[in-house]
Amino acid sequence: MAQTMGVRSIVVSVEGMTCNSCVQTIEQQIGKLNGLHSIKVSLQEKNAAIIYNPKLQTPESLREAIDDMGFNAILADPNP
């Protein structure tokens, strides 16, 4: 997937989620952003796997978007 032109994926660590409704709101909110292809949030692993268009989003802008929602987001591995 990462090889495809115009598509990149990252994993962002997200701290502070405690239930499924937190997971859902993040998926809904971040999924609405421009250039987002898909987002999968894991409550157990405390992270969000995001596939996005690097022309429209950067890892930092994605991290900030989650941070803005009130969760502590940290860029984990830039090349999962």
Next chain:
Amino acid sequence: MPKHEFFVDMTCEGCSNAVTRVLNKLGGVQFDIDLHNKKVSIESEHSVDTLLDTLKKTGKTASYLGEK
């Protein structure tokens, strides 16, 4: 300072923590979160619109209940 009461659809502690974080980021607010009743009362010089927008950043349903 005026005290405003908002309804925020919080379901767990993670939700109320998120609300706490966004409000602290905004700054200039004193607030109380009542998770059980899904209410947030905020004492602030910020306008109601600013506060409501901030609460909505969490992605939860939020509405203004009125002055307290």
